[in-house]
Amino acid sequence: MVCRVSATLAPSPVRRTPPSTAPRRRTRVLALPEARWALASTVAFLIAFPLDLAGASAWLYGPLYVVAYAAGGWEPALEGLRALREKRLDVDLLMIVAALGAAAIGQVLDGALLIVIFATSGALEALATARTADSVRGLLDLAPTTATRLSPDGTEETVPTDRLAVGDTVLVRPGERIGADGRVLEGESEADQATITGEPLPVPKTPGDEVFAGTLNGNGALRVRVERDPADSVIARIVGLVEEASRTKAPTQLFIEKVEQRYAVGVVVATLAVFGIPLAFGEDLTGALLRAMTFMIVASPCAVVLATMPPLLSAIANAGRHGVLVKSAVAMERLGEVDVAALDKTGTLTEGTPEVTAVRPLPGSGLDEDGLLALAAAAEHPSEHPLARAVVAAAAARGLRPAAAEEFVATPGRGVRATVEGSVVTVGRPGEHGARDGEVLAGDVTGGDLVGRQDSGGTTVLVARDGAAVGLLTLTDRVRHDASAAVAGLTAVTGTAPVLLTGDNPRTAARVAADTGITDVRAGLLPQDKVTAVRELQGGEGRKVLFVGDGVNDAPALAAAHSGVAMGRAGSDLALETADAVVVRDELVAIPAVVRLSRAARRLVVQNLVIAGVCIAVLVVWDLVGHLPLPLGVAGHEGSTVIVGLNGLRLLRESAWRRAVG
Numbered sequence: 001m002v003c004r005v006s007a008t009l010a011p012s013p014v015r016r017t018p019p020s021t022a023p024r025r026r027t028r029v030l031a032l033p034e035a036r037w038a039l040a041s042t043v044a045f046l047i048a049f050p051l052d053l054a055g056a057s058a059w060l061y062g063p064l065y066v067v068a069y070a071a072g073g074w075e076p077a078l079e080g081l082r083a084l085r086e087k088r089l090d091v092d093l094l095m096i097v098a099a100l101g102a103a104a105i106g107q108v109l110d111g112a113l114l115i116v117i118f119a120t121s122g123a124l125e126a127l128a129t130a131r132t133a134d135s136v137r138g139l140l141d142l143a144p145t146t147a148t149r150l151s152p153d154g155t156e157e158t159v160p161t162d163r164l165a166v167g168d169t170v171l172v173r174p175g176e177r178i179g180a181d182g183r184v185l186e187g188e189s190e191a192d193q194a195t196i197t198g199e200p201l202p203v204p205k206t207p208g209d210e211v212f213a214g215t216l217n218g219n220g221a222l223r224v225r226v227e228r229d230p231a232d233s234v235i236a237r238i239v240g241l242v243e244e245a246s247r248t249k250a251p252t253q254l255f256i257e258k259v260e261q262r263y264a265v266g267v268v269v270a271t272l273a274v275f276g277i278p279l280a281f282g283e284d285l286t287g288a289l290l291r292a293m294t295f296m297i298v299a300s301p302c303a304v305v306l307a308t309m310p311p312l313l314s315a316i317a318n319a320g321r322h323g324v325l326v327k328s329a330v331a332m333e334r335l336g337e338v339d340v341a342a343l344d345k346t347g348t349l350t351e352g353t354p355e356v357t358a359v360r361p362l363p364g365s366g367l368d369e370d371g372l373l374a375l376a377a378a379a380e381h382p383s384e385h386p387l388a389r390a391v392v393a394a395a396a397a398r399g400l401r402p403a404a405a406e407e408f409v410a411t412p413g414r415g416v417r418a419t420v421e422g423s424v425v426t427v428g429r430p431g432e433h434g435a436r437d438g439e440v441l442a443g444d445v446t447g448g449d450l451v452g453r454q455d456s457g458g459t460t461v462l463v464a465r466d467g468a469a470v471g472l473l474t475l476t477d478r479v480r481h482d483a484s485a486a487v488a489g490l491t492a493v494t495g496t497a498p499v500l501l502t503g504d505n506p507r508t509a510a511r512v513a514a515d516t517g518i519t520d521v522r523a524g525l526l527p528q529d530k531v532t533a534v535r536e537l538q539g540g541e542g543r544k545v546l547f548v549g550d551g552v553n554d555a556p557a558l559a560a561a562h563s564g565v566a567m568g569r570a571g572s573d574l575a576l577e578t579a580d581a582v583v584v585r586d587e588l589v590a591i592p593a594v595v596r597l598s599r600a601a602r603r604l605v606v607q608n609l610v611i612a613g614v615c616i617a618v619l620v621v622w623d624l625v626g627h628l629p630l631p632l633g634v635a636g637h638e639g640s641t642v643i644v645g646l647n648g649l650r651l652l653r654e655s656a657w658r659r660a661v662g
Contacts, residue, residue, distance in 0.1 A: 031130075032126045035127065038072060052109055077092075077096045094267060095114065098293050107630055110630045113638075121302070145177050165229070167225065171221065175216070182223065183209065184224055187207075188206050191216065202415075303615060307644050309329065325568070333602065335594060337562065343500060343544070348481045348588075349480060350477035352478065353477070357476045360372075362471050369399060406419045414429065424465070424467070490592045499522065501533050501547075504523055538562070546562065546565065548591060601651055611644055
């Protein structure tokens with residue numbers, strides 16, 4: 001209810017389907033029990049109210065008031081009694097006592113109005129929490145729901161992935177998602193496991209290699225032995241993170257709840273004084289009791305308690321709807337405090353999609369750059385490998401028309417071979433065509449030179465014709481299209497230019513920094529060096545660092561920073577667990593947007609506290625100094641509570657995200 005703000009999200013178990021087919025689920029208002037009880041209470045009140053004003057028989061409107069009291073008040077009354085049993089005083093119980101007290105002295109209409117507004121406020125809070133759960137639940141689309149299990153006699157059985165057990169053998173066909181963490185028993189293929197390990201390119205899988213649930217199998221069939229219980233898989237941990245979202249409470253909320261108990265006791269003591277002192281000086285019983293009931297209502301801190309969580313929950317929901325999973329209200333509040341950002345490179349500023357950045361014909365090959373690229377593109381054209389697509393795209397960008405390829409053969413993890421215009425052309429990784437460290441390939445190029453090229457931050461492939469090496473192609477990760485905009489956005493929102501922290505070599509780091517507008521570059525860092533850099537940025541000035549990363553090596557820095565954000569698609573499980581927020585769709589511009597959204601939530605919290613504090617102060621003074629009518633006190637107190645709740649829900653609107661994006 002309104003005075004018992006809950007930050008807990010408890011999404012019910014859902015089946016996860018691929019993003020292309022999963023409908024966006026949105027909780028209907030009347031699916032919430034709080035909303036149904038509030039509606040019943042409101043309807044009963046709206047029918048009884050005109051009958052009461054019209055002077056109808058009490059036998060007509062009396063039972064309707066009873067329904068309004070019961071429907072809107074039974075749950076907070078029950079919770080209040082439970083709190084009393086635990087030797088705590090719940091302010092919800094104060095509202096119920098005040099409503100019953102009003103009815104006891106003949107103010108049945110006023111008490112019913114209090115209950116109706118009280119129940120409506122609680123329904124608004126429940127709706128904010130449910131919509132937050134809806135947003136994060138929609139992110140659970142990473143894992144398959146079924147797998148093909150093989151029995152010892154070789155028969156196949158389609159079973160839910162949650163029924164797989166350690167030791168089971170599953171068949172993974174080409175193009176399917178792997179249903180469990182395990183190890184390959186038979187078959188060769190490649191797996192796109194960027195969501196788990198952050199590796200930008202598909203990884204060759206042969207017997208003995210480890211595979212992960214939720215990763216996408218390539219063009220080969222695999223038999224996989226399950227080695228980890230589905231509940232312990234990487235994807236299951238991600239699901240666990242979603243279900244734990246918002247269970248923690250923001251520091252502001254914790255402070256309010258710490259004060260709430262003492263304040264509630266103070267309200268009870270003050271109410272007794274407001275009742276007893278005038279009574280002792282000759283005021284009639286009804287008047288003293290009415291003033292005391294009014295005081296209890298207007299002094300109760302419902303609006304103050306509701307001031308914090310709705311804005312933060314709404315911000316979490318809105319961010320989740322746009323692909324940013326903020327794990328808790330604490331994390332959302334802290335995101336708005338950052339004043340400097342530090343970014344990882346690989347998988348963060350780069351998107352993991354390779355592109356050809358260098359074409360080098362070898363001396364004696366008789367080919368120029370266009371000729372080498374056209375030859376490689378002809379051999380790669382039938383392949384669906386990301387490197388092959390990058391080579392073909394590079395040839396198309398130059399307007400080249402590759403010749404037709406025949407007798408095409410692709411070997412997972414090694415490369416391709418095809419016959420192009422009568423010559424056997426092979427394109428593959430260094431060392432797969434007989435090139436070994438120290439061996440001369442052509443001219444002054446050696447296998448060691450190939451390794452050095454790879455160390456520069458790109459992937460080098462060797463092109464050979466009829467067994468002779470004719471050239472080298474270098475492919476590198478493409479900088480994300482929105483990286484520059486994200487860097488500019490973080491600069492604007494924090495007032496300080498971001499810093500690039502990477503384990504890559506200085507030359508590669510400098511290239512990415514130049515492409516994104518970063519000037520402060522710190523390269524060649526080990527994980528512990530990134531932690532040191534984060535702490536140096538925080539320094540003795542109390543600066544609060546936002547770190548954005550994706551890999552296992554980023555986890556220590558994510559933990560050390562004031563706030564950590566992980567890239568969801570390429571993020572390792574450790575990074576996802578350590579970070580305060582996860583950018584599920586890998587849209588970098590969402591990071592400065594969620595920082596702005598956090599700051600908007602913090603502003604609304606302050607606004608709500610001011611509104612609540614002013615309303616309570618004015619109504620209390622009015623009741624003590626003058627004569628505050630009970631209906632006006634109810635309307636003022638509960639009206640301010642509704643205003644605070646609705647003000648917090650403003651961040652659920654789409655326009656709030658558009659303003660945050662800028």
